[in-house]
Amino acid sequence: GSGESFACSASMPAKSQRAPVVEVVDDKALSYTPGTLKDIRQSKYLIDLGGGDQWVDWQRVREAAPPCTEFIPQPDSIIEVRKAGAEEVWFEAKVKSVKGGYTVAVFLGSGGGEEIVEWPHFRPAYSRVAPARSRPPFVKQVFQLTDSRVHEWFKANEQRVVSDVVSKSKVLAFEVDRDVHQIKLLGAEKACATAKMLIELHGKHVGDMARVHSEREQLSAKLQHERERLTASFRLEFPVDKELIGLVVGKGGATVRSAQKAAGVDKVEVDPDGPRVVIVGPSQESIEAARELLEFVSRRVPVEQEQIGWLIGKGGRTFKELQEKTQVTRLSIDKAAGQVVLVGTRTAVDSALAYMDTHLQYLSEFEHEARESERLRRELRGITLQEEDEMLPDRSRSLQITREDPESAEVTRDDPRRLPAGGRRARRPVGARERPRRPWRRREQGPRRQGRR
Template sequence: ADMFGAAAMTSTDQPPPFEGLVEVVEPADKAYFQAHIMDVEAKKYLVRYVGENEACWVDAVRVRHVPKVSPEEQNREWKEGDTAEVSFEEDGIQSWWEGRVSMAKGGFYVLSFPDANDQTQTEVVEKDRLRPAYGHRPAKFDKKVFPVPREIQPDVRITEHLLPKMARHADLFALRLTPDARELIGIGSPSALDTAHVLINMHFVKAPKLAKVVQRANSLQIKMGDADGAYRKGVPVVFQADQGMIGLLIGPKGANIKKVQAMPGVQRVDVRGDGTVTILADSQEEGDAARSQLEVVIENVPIGEKDVGWVIGKGGKTVQELQAISLCKINVVNEGGQARVE
């Protein structure tokens, strides 16, 4: 099995590139907004704020890692004078603002927020919106560019959804494919970038084969989706046939199946090896009509032992005529002194 896997993913559910999540401070308000880091240049980071489509460059000193809040910190008791960060949410986008607890009462806290004009605003919040003020320690990242060979650029684009797993194996902070598929950009520590170099070269070797697997899987998903949609629109008629009679039911080269599928209102006929037959039709009546043409019924008719020869006829002529008239398969069995037609 491939180290990274090759699970199918259509273009409609392709995830974004693996871009590490950071927090970017607005210095005047001491407010932090989450963003994905996409590129590193000198003293600037290219980030895409959560909820935004466009990326922008910000000073590297404004970026910090997202704090990890322990259960103890989450459940701590706050008292007057403590500095905390308060969660605000607007249009589904979360931000954290640093303030000071000015009052605590009955599970609610009043926090004050000085602004750039030295004006103080207050907010009453519950405990679950508070976390410790972690201060600002700028995050430091290195970058490495991995050129993608021209002949495999389409394959690397098809397998782009494997980048997050590759990045996690290398312990990278971010890994993304440029829009023209000419480069992979890795962001992280020097050791992580060295590990990524090895894994990415392995991926380049396997990319053509993985791309074919993904394309076949995507094609199969589309076909299954089409079949599932058709199944939901039709009326299924299911019955169980004797496994020994499957060949008779299907007919020579599938003649019986083709004949039934040509009947009005019949969408599809499926026959499984265990004898399960599924007919998908536009209506119950049309499905039942198709079933009557396929279902094999076995009936034993006892005959006198002296009549066996008469039923078979010379050279089996009588049996053949009876089969032609009745559209049934007839076997004449004579065993233990008991004769029967089946």
């Protein structure tokens, strides 16, 4: 053999072009006839040579030579040539000369002779570079299919599987048994191992696809049922402010789920692009009930500055009561704008507006009553002071001392000089404030006595 055969570069054929063929060797003629491997029985191969099936010893069978590109043979090198009239058989020959695009080849087999050939009627001598074999190059393996659904799929898609597995594994034969759940493989051991791997992969995906297909069928049926149900359902939609979408949805969609369950509707969808809320339910009452739970609005109510304190109440009591009774979500005062801000469901906000309106009706009445009370309080205070002033002379008369006997003047009960029982003046408790005393003066008649004031 010569190195010229290595100049041929093998190229993988397309899936549709590859045929599972071998070549049968004729040792006398040194020829190689292509055939199809159909079965293996111990050391014998069943080959279809075109004219019928023939059992051949494994040593006379080799894998078909790989395709190659054009090459230029060298004189005295060994090549394989197709003779005129025997286009399918390749014969070993020796290159006598090469001139232009023509090659003169001398056949080495029992038939002898020489011929002038040109490309592509010659190729490298494949047998001269192939390693010697000590055991059969091809084996027969049977792969069992455990899933009947996979077996049915393989039978329905045999051409697809054969094309994929044969082209990638290089097995020579791949047959799906029509009756038994198995696949027969013929080829080299490594090729059969690769084919098994690919078959298992196909089977795995077929099983997965069968489950997915079953799920898809169930979903399709459910979808059809839902479409029919929605067609007969009631539908309602309403806009919502973008800043209120969070209140409509709730944390993790809690508000939507709660409203859907409470109202018994089939579907609640919040479209943030609208933004809008779409409700679908079995009755008009159910979708209206869901709307009442999900339609959040915001209102700003202008108020006078003097009304703010009346609305808030002492310690925020009125605001707290308003929020508890109306279930409004947010309640605040915008003092700069002079507005009360209400946020909640439309029902809650309407209730809060009614509460505020009624509460403010009493502001003027309470202010009027407060002014009247203050006026009466001032008038009452004036009358009390006048009575006190009129009572002061009567008290002083009881303290008069007559001119005739000033020394024996009787000390009255109201006289501050009068001692309590026991002859001692009562002590003032520690820390008690001393009451201011009016200056006591004794009324005298006639001229003052000498030595006394």
